[in-house]
Amino acid sequence: MPVVRCRDSNSQLGGILLTVLAWPSRVNAADNTYTSRLSTALELCGVIVIEFSIGRALFSSYDVLHVHWPEGVLKNGRGRINGLARILAVVGVLFVVRFVRRRKVVWTVHNLRPHDLDRRASLALLRVGLGFTVGGYIHLSSASAPILSKIITRSKQSLQAVIPIGRYSGEFFPSEPRETTRARHEIFGENPLVVFVGQVARYKGVLDLAQVVHASTNKELRLIIAGRCADRDYAQEIECIASADSRIQFNDERLGSTGFANLMQAADVVAYPYTSILNSASVLPPLETRTRVLAPRIGAIPEMSKTVGEDWIITYEQPLTGSAIDEALRTASLKGSPDLTALEWPKIGIDTKAFYLAVMNYQGENQA
Template sequence: MPESVPITVMQSLAAPSQNKPTSNPYTRLLVESMPAERVHTKYFRWSGFLFDQFDVLHVHWPEVLVRHPRKIVHFAKCVALRIFLARIRLQKKAIVRTVHNVEPHEPGSRIESRVLAALDRQTDVRIVLNEATPNPLGTPTVLVPHGHYRDWYDEPSSDRIVSGNLLTFGFIRAYKGVDDLLSAFRETMDQSLTLTIAGRADSHQTSNFIEEQAALDSRISLDLRFIPDNELASHIARAEVVILPYREVHNSGAALLALSMNRPVLMRRSDSTLLLQAEFGAEWVILFDGILTHEVIERTVSAIRATPRSPRADMSSREWPLLADKTIQAYEIAHKRHSKRNIH
């Protein structure tokens, strides 16, 4: 049963700004779907980590709390997080963590690993986005799938699709396999195919490599910057298929965004992408094994054209009010569990 007094929840990310673009509106869509009579939301700030009041700390991407390019600042943040965890334990607060990734995309320092391990041990409830997420510590879990993006981006019509236009988008990191995609695409024989790579690279080295490879094929176009929402929506609207060639994939907001805008996705087979395919259907989620090749790309385009599918991907299980309710249930479980544990 919902609590009579709203639970005060501190989100581990900075408060959203109307004037600052966001790279992922996930947290904002989730929070704005929570009824005020059940949840009062605050946002984490280092200036208030000793005194800001809350009942539950909701942690997303915990490494973001301590990462910094300057080693001394990184070290100070790790120490401060240790102090914050001690305060949470002493004041009998609860911690809920959404497990977006099994491990951080980029490895951190030894001190970071230790403090994040301490946070995991102190976590009362883990929210998992899919059933394939491991739970090595045996912490109570609540399944809350990733919500759709139809409340943030307008759905494009099918007549905006440019035949043969392939797209990959998002923050370009090494594990995302864009080099494999470039190599495979350059070997495709169909000259009507085009490839657009849209998104900011993680380093000059990565962007230089992509630019060098793209220069070898006039069918490849690049937009290597942070893409504003309206321009990203236009890129997706023109795509016949979105290719996400990640070498490792556990959860993908990019896949949900493409499906939210009714564009099929090509992804590597994994436990989590098999679940995605089972939910949306093989006509929307196409999977490949092993190395991404030009044959895989060409077969995917042919299959998409030959296979009928509904005009819209079914997002009924990923409506934000439903997911907000499940998230609040996780808060309530953590709050009650933590309080009971500290009575004894």
Template sequence: MNVTHLPDFTRSNPYQQALVDSLNQKGVSATLASGYPIDSVYEIFKSNTDIIHFHWVSPYIQSKGKYSSLLKSRTFLFLQKIAKSLGYTIVWTVHNIGGHESQHKEIEYRTLQKFSTYCDHIIVHCRHAGKLLSSKIEADPTNVSVIPHGNYIYKYDNEVAKSEARSRFNFKPNETVFLHLGQIRRYKQVNKLIKSFDELSCGNDKLIIAGSVDEGVEFKSLNSILQSDDIQFEDRYIPDNELQYYFNACDVVVLPYRDILTSGSIIMAMGFKKPIIAPSIGCIPEDLAQQSELLYDPDETPLVEMMEKAKEIPNLKTIGQKNYDKIANRDWREIASDTIKSYKAAINNH
């Protein structure tokens, strides 16, 4: 069984490499392809592919302009039609239904609806995602499998003690430290986080914001960052070997997403035994059911209220341990086995 995964996002996301490595250990010949469309088509032919496994589809169909988005979408669908006529089996793992900053949602949803009809099988990471697929793009629910997101515990060092990690940032033991780590994009609402942090009642708090700022993000709260001694802001990519310092220095991770389905940042934070403040949307309520006290309805509960609540919880370490215990059970070998079952189902549906 030869499988080509598209597009190759391994430089910015460890998910695909973990899956491909585990599939190869199970006897599947799994490869990754980047470059579209020529390089990807070449890789598919070169590797004698049986199954084309798509992950993030938005790069193939999104563009800033409406007409260029239409052109990209139609080209993408035309290539799927050709692939099907040539006998390829198509599988799609839905990490997000549409792009986070898509400017043409209607075009995107219409394209995804048509694309889903070309898919021989679809994989989602939670039950809620399967329901969303049915409601938003009318995907056939009988053609969908739920395979949870695997853990990243194996990937990142986690040996630095809290005291050592805090000394790197000059934090005191009695300070409550909040962390937001990852590429800074509009849907992550970092401006809202900064505003909420400024509204906290006690001055014994610190906030770390670490990650490269994506194009198009405007910091309305830039003055708060520059003038505050309580906010540490690092506009850079944080290398893997430094992550443990950020996670082990903090008490709570804060991820105030505006729109999300599957969050790799949540998976990573769980692996570092961190409690997480996050909105109750997408797959988050299923991933973090064991710490529901830190989930909130963004339409009803202010973020600052959740941050205040986290400061009053005496057992944050226990909550973090629960998150770790849950994600530790998501072994990539089992995920690979379940993915192979989905491949077999796709071949049967072809």
């Protein structure tokens, strides 16, 4: 498996003009700012970034098609036939881009399957299409490369690079003091507060978190779960526990960035007890408010923990236990700041541009 280690400086790359068709670039910024921030970082080092459309993919001038969540089309359609049709369209576009238009395709491996979806035939077809067309794979951590090589064996013939998720600086600003938020949620004195913020889903283990807190003998412990849950049956299960335990609050509605920031700042620990995950940017925003994160030792999380500091992203072996929460709360009293230098966007932009150029110049088996 050819691996690119991006060590080029901006001065070496700045004069090289490059146009990238990003799928997506900024169209999804209201839900996920990752690609928007990446686009800005790329533009700062001389890359022209164009928002993807099928028309642009087939007729516009560009050097690289950068794909992020090709499996996302499955979330927009119902039924297996509909899903297969959507994946066929995606694969068709990829083949035209790669073999008719002779452009390079790069895929950032965010997920290897959609969360909470079982579309095996559609995913199998998509993986075949990606295997034949992608010339470069960007991994957000080294954890995904071995898994990918087993699922898409042809990926071994293409270039690979590890470029991490960038930090969330300047995105989450609390609108009130920490004590004000805690008082508004009736968290008084030294009550240890664990918070889950974000979209609530089964794979995120939120019900497990509520059950562990409910079983805890610590009468001072408090838990706030804040975020919209689209699965109404799952929401009802969480609500049943919350209604039976005054220590647990469940706010089943979507939060804005200010609400996010206020709760992250108010927490002693932000918990993301995923049952399964490959990559997760969710563990990074709390660090911007210097709040510790508790997450399982799976997927990219151990590597992210080592990058920012193991006393900032505190990991545990599954399943989640009360002891893991207690240990995280003890660590929360420590002083200091997380080390986010490896996650600065200018470096990520430079490394990504260097990888594009490496893919464009690579003459391996999957690059004909």
